[in-house]
Amino acid sequence: MxxxxxxxxxxxxxxxxxxxxxxxxxxxxxxxxxxxxxxxxxxxxxxxxxxMVRTYFPGAPRTGQMAVHSLNAYHDFARRTAAPLALKRLGFLALFTDEQQIADFEADRPAQQAAGVQVDLVSARQAAELNPLVDERAVLAAAWSAEAYHVDxxxxxxxxxxxxxxxxxxxxxxxxxxxxxxxxxxxxxxxxxxxxxxxxxxxxxxxxxxxxxxxxxxxTPHTIEMLFTDIPPSPYRELPETAELPMTMHAASGLRIRSWKDRILLAMGAPRAGESREAWLGRIAGHLGTLFPALDGIGLHRAWSGDFDAxxxxxxxxxxxxxxxxxxxxxxxxxxxxxxxxxxxxxxxxxxxx
CATH class of the missing domain: 3.50.50.60 (FAD/NAD(P)-binding domain)
Structure with a gap:
């Protein structure tokens, strides 16, 4: 010992x-x-x-400034630590379904840019091009930040x-x-x-x-549970094998999805106080069916859960x-x-x- x-x-x-x-x-x-x-x-x-490591945090440019500095350090990680670090660019897409969300984005953008965060407002059609699972009829616009990477x-x-x-x-x-x-x-x-x-x-x-x-x-303690979907149908299966979806967040609910091998990994916090797990899964399923029609009714399974400090x-x-x-x-x-x-x-x- x-x-x-x-x-x-x-x-x-x-x-x-x-x-x-x-x-x-x-x-x-x-x-x-x-x-x-x-x-x-x-x-x-x-x-x-x-x-995922990303630099765009809606409404939090100070966090973005820390993240920009950190991402630069990750690009220099091998030289500083002698350990290779595989960063795979996926991008980060935040879907807006309310006009106020767009107004808040525009008000926040100067501070984000001053912090070094690269983020743009894109149309619903562009959002669907970036993530083919998105139903462009269900969103008004989206924020797009290419500086988001998968990392272990x-x-x-x-x-x-x-x-x-x-x-x-x-x-x-x-x-x-x-x-x-x-x-x-x-x-x-x-x-x-x-x-x-x-x-x-x-x-x-x-x-x-x-x-x-x-x-x-x-x-404040904060619990989050990650979920896997069943293997999705088209158009997800029609994507090239090397393609991965960007991390995509629904700004209103906080639902986030991203590719994970042949499935989708998603998170939307955990059941609220007094909310049953079934009701929470029902809320998730409702958002999935509206925003990503190809995932409507798809099976959801526990991946892992963890506690975080907020x-x-x-x-x-x-x-x-x-x-x-x-x-x-x-x-x-x-x-x-x-x-x-x-x-x-x-x-x-x-x-x-x-």
Whole structure:
């Protein structure tokens, strides 16, 4: 059994995509870094996403700015980490079914463009050309951002973890944090370690970890369930084997679909409080039948589910406690893959400056 060192400049708690990014950026900067993960690396929220990185987040240009910076880092990932990262461009399409959604898009577009986000308004016909499953009669227009890619989140975690180790970081898995003292001594079943600075990147458990240090993070638990369809009929089967649909979101309901091998992967949150699973699946089926007629009545099956942490207004919290060396990056609402490089850099800069 590994034994923890007595101390470290930084102890990162959480070994998902945000935590491994933080460990890499800290160790690369010469910070003596230890990472503690309660399970396996990337085994939490990082493993329960649709595997997409995108830059357009409707109504959230600050998130888009983080995502643009992060996407640039992913394009440079192999050079920085010596680990190849396969990015496959799919694009992101947001379907508008209400005039107000179009007005909101136009009002938001200058801020998106200032953040470096590339997004355009396209017609319903153009939306149907980008995704042949779309019924152009059911939508008014759509936002189209070509800068959206499929990526394996575990490749990002493994790449950052290996790079962190190469820079001297020590990573401990299956090592849950059980207590944090006022002097930043972190206790685990493997022993205790004194940290000059603690970096909380524990995803859905970030609020629990922060509470151990008497830090209050205003996070709301958020559950999402991913579903697979049965093998779709035409026109999906008539697409070239190498073709994949863009990630497509219904702006009104949040329903998102994308290709997944010979099926469709989709998500629309999880049943509301008091809503039966059957009623929730019925809502999804109704949207599918209206927006994507080829999927009307198609069978839906559980793929996987996961818990995410949501910050206020679904914006991530990245910062430092004013009275102690406790840093945090949490509340990414399932979009951690899109922001991990930028978040790791911010945590590095905050720790070095604090």
């Amino acid at each position: 590994s034994v923890l060192p007595a101390r470290a400049d930084a102890v990162v708690i959480g070994g998902g995509v945000i935590g491994t990014s933080a460990a890499h950026h800290l160790a690369e900067a010469g910070v003596d870094t230890v990472l503690l993960e309660r399970g396996s690396l990337g085994g939490g929220a990082s493993a329960h996403t649709a595997g 989140g575990l490749d990002i975690v493994r790449g950052y973890a290996a790079a962190a180790r190469n820079h001297g970081a020590r990573l401990f898995t299956h090592t849950p944090v059980t207590r944090i003292d006022d002097d930043n001594t972190v206790h685990t079943p493997l022993g205790s370690i004194r940290a000059d600075g603690i970096v909380c990147t524990a995803g859905p458990w970030s609020g629990e970890v922060a509470a151990m240090a008497s830090v209050d993070l205003p996070l 910050g206020p207004n679904n914006a991530a919290l990245i910062g430092a406690h004013p009275a102690r060396r406790f840093l945090y990056a949490a509340g990414f609402t399932g979009a951690g893959l899109c922001q991990a490089p930028a978040a790791g850099e911010k945590l590095r800069d905050l720790l070095i400056a604090k």
